[in-house]
Amino acid sequence: MSIIAKDLNYTYGQGSPFETKALNSVSLEINDGEFVGLIGHTGSGKSTLIQHLNGLLHPTSGQVFVDGVDISEKGMNLKEIRRRVGLVFQYPEHQLFEETVYKDVAFGPKNIGIGSSEIDKTVKWAISEVGLDYDEVKDKSPFELSGGQRRRVAIAGVLSMRPEVMILDEPTAGLDPKGRDEILSEVNKLNKQEGITVILVSHSMEDVAKLADKLIVMNKGEIVMTGTPREVFENPKLLLSIGLGVPQVTLLFERLRERGWDVRSDILTVEEARDDILKRVGKRD
Amino acid sequence: MNNNIISIQNLKFAYGKEPEYEPVLKDIDLSVKKGEFIAVLGENGSGKSTLAKLLNALIVPSDGDVFINGINTKDSSKIWDIRQAVGMVFQNPDNQLVSTIVEDDVAFGPENLGIEPAEIRRRVDSSLKAVDMYEERLKEPHRLSGGQKQRVAIAGIIAMRPECIVLDEPTAMLDPVGRSEVMSTIMRLNKEEGITILLITHFMEEAAVADRVIVMNRGEIKMNGTPKEVFSDVKEVKEYGLDVPQVTELAYMLRNAGIDIPAGVITVDEMVDILCQL
Numbered sequence: 337m338s339i340i341a342k343d344l345n346y347t348y349g350q351g352s353p354f355e356t357k358a359l360n361s362v363s364l365e366i367n368d369g370e371f372v373g374l375i376g377h378t379g380s381g382k383s384t385l386i387q388h389l390n391g392l393l394h395p396t397s398g399q400v401f402v403d404g405v406d407i408s409e410k411g412m413n414l415k416e417i418r419r420r421v422g423l424v425f426q427y428p429e430h431q432l433f434e435e436t437v438y439k440d441v442a443f444g445p446k447n448i449g450i451g452s453s454e455i456d457k458t459v460k461w462a463i464s465e466v467g468l469d470y471d472e473v474k475d476k477s478p479f480e481l482s483g484g485q486r487r488r489v490a491i492a493g494v495l496s497m498r499p500e501v502m503i504l505d506e507p508t509a510g511l512d513p514k515g516r517d518e519i520l521s522e523v524n525k526l527n528k529q530e531g532i533t534v535i536l537v538s539h540s541m542e543d544v545a546k547l548a549d550k551l552i553v554m555n556k557g558e559i560v561m562t563g564t565p566r567e568v569f570e571n572p573k574l575l576l577s578i579g580l581g582v583p584q585v586t587l588l589f590e591r592l593r594e595r596g597w598d599v600r601s602d603i604l605t606v607e608e609a610r611d612d613i614l615k616r617v618g619k620r621d
Numbered sequence: 622m623n624n625n626i627i628s629i630q631n632l633k634f635a636y637g638k639e640p641e642y643e644p645v646l647k648d649i650d651l652s653v654k655k656g657e658f659i660a661v662l663g664e665n666g667s668g669k670s671t672l673a674k675l676l677n678a679l680i681v682p683s684d685g686d687v688f689i690n691g692i693n694t695k696d697s698s699k700i701w702d703i704r705q706a707v708g709m710v711f712q713n714p715d716n717q718l719v720s721t722i723v724e725d726d727v728a729f730g731p732e733n734l735g736i737e738p739a740e741i742r743r744r745v746d747s748s749l750k751a752v753d754m755y756e757e758r759l760k761e762p763h764r765l766s767g768g769q770k771q772r773v774a775i776a777g778i779i780a781m782r783p784e785c786i787v788l789d790e791p792t793a794m795l796d797p798v799g800r801s802e803v804m805s806t807i808m809r810l811n812k813e814e815g816i817t818i819l820l821i822t823h824f825m826e827e828a829a830v831a832d833r834v835i836v837m838n839r840g841e842i843k844m845n846g847t848p849k850e851v852f853s854d855v856k857e858v859k860e861y862g863l864d865v866p867q868v869t870e871l872a873y874m875l876r877n878a879g880i881d882i883p884a885g886v887i888t889v890d891e892m893v894d895i896l897c898q899l
Contacts, residue, residue, distance in 0.1 A: 378766055378796040484665060510712065510793040512664040512823050514862040539796050542867065579798040584826070584867035584889060591893045606867050610874045617880060617899050 337403045337420060337500040337533060339366040339389055344398035346384055358384040359395070360557040366501075366535065366550075371527045373544030373565070374537045376554030377579040382537050383426075385554070386503045389535070390414075390421035402501075419448065422499030426506050428490035432478040437463070437489050440478055444497045455496075462492040465530070467522050484515040488522075495526070501533040502526065508540065516540075520547060542583045545569060545604040553580070566602040585609040626706070626785050626817050627653035627676060631685035634671060644683065645671045646840045655784065658811045658818045660828035660848075663837030664862035669821045672837070673787045676819070677707040690784070705734065708778035710788040714770035723765070723773055724749065724758040730781040741780075748776040751814065752806050768799025772806055779810065785817035786810070792824065804830070825852075825866045829887040836861055853885030868892045 346359040358381050366372050376382050387393040388400055391407045391414045400407050407417050425431070434440035441459045450458070463470045466488040478486055487507070494502065504523060508516040524547055527534045538544050544551060544565065551568045553561040555578040561568050569575070572582040572590050582590075589603045589612075599616065603609050632649035635642040646668045653659055663669045674680045675687050678694040687694045689703045711717055720726035727745045736744070749755040752772040762770060771791055778786055788807065792800040804827055810816045820827065828834050834851040836844035838861040844851050852858060852865050855873040859865070865873070872886040872895075880899070886892050 377798050482665060510790070510823075512862060513825075513864040514664050516823075579796070581797045585871060588868055588871070588889050588892055591889060592896060595893065595897055597896075606870045606874065609867075609871050610878065613871075613875060613896065614878055614880070617896075 338368050338401075339403075339421070339501065339533075340364070340401040341385075341388065342399045342401070344385070344388060344395045344400070346388065346393060347396050348384075350396065358557050359388075362398070362554075362557070362559055364552060364559060364562070366533065369527070369531055369533055371524070371534045371547055371549045372536070373548030373551045374535055374554065375539070375541070375544060375551060375580060377539075380554040380578075381557040382554055383505060384557075386423065386505060386535065386537060389501075389503060390418045390423055392418075392423070415448070419444075419497045420499055421501045421503065422494040422497055424491055424494050424502065424504040424507060426509060427487075428494075428507075429478070429483065429486035432486060432490055432493075435477060436475050437468075437478055437481070438474040440489060441492045441496050444493060448497075458496050458498065459492075462495040463489075465495055465522065465526060466492045467518060468492070484511055484518070487511070487519065491519075491522075499532065501535065503535040503537070505537045506539065507536070508538070508543065516543070523547075541569070541575075541581050541586075545583050545586075553578075555579075565604055569604060570601050624655050625652045625688075626655045626690055627651070627819075628688040628691075629675075629685070630688075632675070632682050632687060633684035634668075634675060634680065635683050644840060646675075648841055649685070651835070651842060651845075653785075653817060653819065655817055656811070656815045658808070658830075658832045659820070660831035660834045661819060661821045661837060662823075662825070662828055662834060662861075662863055667837040667861075668840040669837055670789055673709065673789050673819070673821060676785075676787050677709055678703045679709075705781055706783055707785045707787060708781055708783035710771070710774050710778055710786060710791050712790040712793050714767055714774055714794070717774040717777075718762040718770060721761055722758075723754065723760050723762055726762060726773060727758075727776045727780050730777050734781065744780045744782070745776075748779040749773075751779055751810065752776045753802075766799060767795045768802040771795065771799065771803050775803070775806060775810075779814075779816075783816065785819065787819045787821075789821045790823065791820070792822065792827065800824070800827075825864050825869075829866055836863065838862075848887050849885035851885075852887055 341364045344359050344362040348356045348358050374382050402417055432440050441462055442455050445455045445458055460470050468488055478489055507519055526532045548565055551565050569582055569586045575582050585603055585606055589599050592599050600612050629649050629651040633644050634646040635644040661669050678700050681695050689706055692699045694703055718726050724745050727748055728741050731741045731744050749758050752775050754772050792803050811818045829848045834848050835842055852869045855865050866887055868889055869887055872882045876882050882895055
């Protein structure tokens with residue numbers, strides 16, 4: 337399912353002393369099945385932007401089209417939009433509230449009137465998609481689980497609405513490296529195997545470099561760059577100047593080029609870096 | 622007396638009676654010298670945060686002892702000396718700030734210690750300057766960025782004049798800018814003020830700047846050495862569910878491919894120099 341934003345502007349606290357322009361003529365296009373990385377430092381407008389994409393916030397001006405339909409029009413069925421565009425907030429595990437994992441994941445579909453046998457199937461599917469063992473966790477209280485497991489349950493709760501687009505706001509914040517890799521590979525699987533369009537908000541350049549088809553870079557409420565990870569990371573100076581990092585290997589290659597090495601300017605992963613360096617220095621035994 | 626600020630001997634800790642409760646920490650022996658900067662790594666559930674809480678007597682050992690400046694943390698009559706010597710900073714800045722004005726928040730600790738007002742004023746000012754937040758002293762904490770809030774939390778600890786600060790994933794919720802603000806503050810306090818630092822983190826790049834890295838796994842200390850020593854064993858580090866910095870991994874791969882690169886490269890600068898000398 338595609339999402340198109342046209343010339344979005346959004347101002348918080350309009351007319352108050354704390355008026356802040358959070359989005360400034362933001363236009364973007366997200367295609368069906370894409371994996372998009374949204375990056376930008378705190379306060380750059382990422383969270384404000386994603387809340388526009390399922391109608392939680394209404395633009396001060398501009399339009400959002402979900403699957404070709406303008407969702408800012410009056411009489412729009414926003415409930416249906418929010419089912420189709422699932423939003424996983426930061427630290428989503430704080431929103432778990434039911435007695436058991438099953439009930440928590442079933443809450444959404446139950447609310448929109450899905451029949452119980454269908455719910456059963458959906459909950460099973462959602463829980464296994466996030467890498468948890470259904471039989472082991474279904475009757476547990478979410479509070480008996482580890483932080484990483486709780487976060488997965490929260491993601492399963494959004495998945496159980498069978499969304500066509502999933503927006504995840506820093507799903508790996510605070511997790512250890514293993515937990516980070518597990519959640520990201522599950523998100524990647526949802527995109528590649530289930531065909532769910534993914535928008536991943538992240539501070540980790542290494543992660544988006546590895547996973548995303550397209551990156552959108554925000555700064556001060558504006559989109560400053562859009563492109564494939566290779567295109568975006570080819571400009572490490574701009575990224576650093578707006579308070580973002582670049583993957584360590586990208587930085588290494590930039591520095592090598594400054595020292596006169598003829599190495600690639602679009603390195604994203606350690607494996608690529610190895611291959612490129614091996615080509616230049618050859619094997620010495 | 623020796624110059625160890627922290628000395629842990631044969632420590633075991635469980636959150637309840639065995640056998641129902643498995644020990645969360647076992648066979649821990651660790652000494653930390655005054656002025657050291659130590660990074661503690663380990664996957665979730667490895668016992669890092671429990672270890673942190675044992676250092677200022679929020680909890681006491683089930684078995685074995687923890688000494689802070691030679692004082693046993695089990696000595697409940699000395700608990701305030703221990704907590705004053707070892708300050709703690711936690712992950713979520715929003716849970717640590719109590720006042721509506723930045724400087725009031727920093728004054729909270731020393732006020733509780735019963736320090737006289739003129740001295741409190743001096744400490745608040747110098748602490749805020751030490752974390753580079755003096756200009757923001759009259760602001761409301763909720764209007765600050767995450768990195769700024771975390772620095773105010775650190776200032777509140779410094780105002781108690783601790784000898785050691787234990788930071789439990791202080792940058793986990795911050796963006797890259799906030800993270801580097803907090804890291805440079807921590808490094809400055811260590812180098813310039815001589816404050817002993819124990820930093821628990823999931824970011825390998827942060828551990829790379831420490832004097833010593835400790836790797837925990839299932840309640841035990843598995844590795845203990847300089848960042849170079851620890852990260853040179855990429856395989857072992859990964860076995861414990863951890864990662865290494867990208868350049869360390871790259872150096873490891875190149876070495877496996879027959880290139881002559883020393884083990885334990887941890888910074889981009891080092892790697893550039895090494896490659897240029899090939």
